[in-house]
Amino acid sequence: MNLFLEKWAEAANTSLGLFWMAFWAFSLGYLVSSMIQIFVTEEKMQKLMGDQEGKGVLLGTIFGFISSSCSFSALASTKTLFKKGASFISSIAFLLASTNLVIELGIIISIFLGWQFVVGEYVGGIILILVSWLLIRIIKPNSLIKSARKNLPDSEMAMEQMDNSKPDVISSNKSWAKTGRQYGMEWKMVWKDVTVGFTIAGIIAAMVPDSFFQTLFINSGQGKIDYSFLEILQHVVIGPIAAFLTFIGSMGNIPLAALLFGKGVSFAGVMAFIFSDLVVFPVLRINSKYYGWKMAFFILFLLLGALLISSITLHYSFDWLGILPEPKQVTIQDQEFFKLDYTFYLNMGFALVSIVLLWIGYIKWKDLNYMKEMAPKSKSLERILKYMAYTCFLWLAGGMFIKLFLV
Structure with a gap:
């Protein structure tokens, strides 16, 4: 019993410590994202993107880079761009960029995984877009695209219900009010995912033995750095499956990704896990509502194929360049999280902001x-996630009580 209480306390402390490390980065990322979303609207993006494929892919990637990292927001924006005339591939480019190339995700990855994974995330995001573009050019799903456009409703809620007679300017008080409102909406969209994701990361770090990961991922384990091609292939297949089972957004998955890498999962497997936020069931269901089930499954397998190719390409490219990261650079356990350092001052500053x-x-x-x-969320899944988050709060509170007063 005492051992369980100690592990409970360790898990809670690790979860809260991980969030403490990341709070300022979340806040900075969502502040930048909110400002960009207020001053650069989707309508302006679509007009610039046009219907030219090459130009659309380039601008879709750029606009995705400066947009929100929330998958549900990205799905809704992608649907609107596609409905207003953007090409299918430029819409996919926007979707991939908005969930893989965004600023806040890079900051979080740098904190937990290091610069190699940041480079991998951004370079891999571009590879994802290029591979998807190539696959679409090869497959030529023209009939699916036409059917998907017809499936979209003729009338939909406006992207922003506000007075658009004048462009937002940075000196306007109303613009900053919108920024504050959008900032709150960003947190509202992710708080459940972040709570559950960070709590699970702490529990796994404290309670799940390494043998579990060695069974799940072939030839993994602390200190492992050499893998055969078949082992890497197995890792990049299992990575998306693990992400599918967690159904947590990309921001909540990053500490889990750090944990996997620290346990000896290959770089390719971890990148596949990070890239997998668009190949989970909630996203499939939303796409089916927008475009129909045929197009939804096409997008699912398109992105799955692209992320497998991209993850393997990244792994061998980094290996060839001699910059593959080593698991020992990632330490989740046995850290002193709460101390008077730059993280403390940044967190206090961004808490005030x-x-x-x-x-x-x-x-x-x-x-x-x-x-x-x-994007329309499943009420049942959202309810489950909400109660999971509340349960996590109770777990964390209990664990910290044990740590402070009982062990």
């Missing part, structure tokens, strides 16, 4: 008419 933004957006400008379309 968050309070000011939320006050402006939700209190000072409480009558502001601002709304952004989101």
Whole structure:
């Protein structure tokens, strides 16, 4: 019993410590994302993208890079761009960029996994787009694309219910109120995923033995750095399956990815796990509502094939360049998380920024008419995730009580 209590306390401390490490990065990323979404609208993006394939892919990638990292927001924006005339591949480029090339994701990855994974995320995101483009050119799913456009409803909620007679300018108080509102919406979209993801990471770090990972991922284990091609292939196949089972967004999955790498899973397997936020069931269901089941499954297998190719390409490219990261650079356990260092001051600063933004957006400008379309979520899945998050709060509170007063 005492051993369980010790592990419980360790798991809770690890989960909260991981979030403490990442809070300022989340806040910075969502602040930048919110500002960009207010000052650069989807309508402006679509007009610039046009229907030219090459130009559309390039601009779709750029606009995805500066957009929100939330998968549900990205899915809604992608649908709107596609409906307004953007080509299918440029819409896919936007979707992939908005979930793999965004600023906040890179910051979080740098904290937990190091610079090689940041490079892998951004270079891999570009490879994902190029491979998807190539596969679409080869397969030529023209009939599916036409059917998907017809499947979209003629009328839909406006992307932003606000006065668009004048462009948002950075000196406008109303623009900053919208930014504060959007900042709050960003946190509202991810708090459940982040809570569950970080809690699971702490539990796995404290309670799951290495033998489990060695069974799940062939030839994995602490200190492992050499893998055969078949072993790497198995890792990149299992990575998306693991992501599918967690159904947590990309931001919540990063500490889990760090844990996997620290346990000896290959670089390719971890990258496949990170890239897999668009090949999970909630995304499949949303795409089926937008475009129909045939197109939804086409997108699923398109992205799955692209991420497998991209992950393996990254692994061998990094190996050839001699920059493959080593598992020993990632330490989740046995860290002193809470100390007076740069993380403390950054967290305090961004906590203050968050309070000011939320006050402006939700209190000072409480009558502001601002709304952004989101992809339709499953009520049952959202309910499950919400209660899982509440359970996580109880688990964390209990674990910290044990750590502070009982062990």
